[in-house]
Amino acid sequence: MTRHSEQHIHPYLGRTPAIHPSAFIAPGAQIIGNVEIGPEASIWYNCVLRADIGRIVIGARSNVQDGTVIHVEAPREGQQGHVLNTIIGADALVGHMAILHGCTVEDRGFVGMGAIVMDGARISSEAMLAAGALLAPGKTIPPGEIWAGRPAKPMRSLSGVERAALADQTAHYLDLASNHARSLDEQQR
Structure with missing residues (x-):
């Protein structure tokens, strides 16, 4: 079964994306430069991951849903510092049309649809940034909390049921990626 096509992979300045063979890259996604995608991860339709x-x-097993843009942040002119990479852990969920910029989403973290995660921000394990929220530069959502708003502020702790629902969503996207890969293979025959 084909899990991704080379037409979506773009080397940049000698750095070629490293994509695990079991990862699913949907048509229209663009993977550029110094990108590493782990086992069974899925990058959905029309996402852009630009690591220039x-x-x-x-x-592993994380999903980046349709239309999401992921980039990194360079040091600001005149400031000491380093590049802020974007690191997404295992089993994380990134909702449709999110923007992640020089930030970290830990294992089992959740970024809601249309949310924005800014430079140096962190979403801890089993923490959630609500749909449409903006996590300001340098802010951290502690483990097990949900934040919402623009700028995002703490709302409450996630319940055990909500945490279990996040794990269910990860499993759902693993199945969905397999089904999409199979369907795309059938179309190419």
């Missing part, structure tokens, strides 16, 4: 000045890592 730093590194992007997508962990």
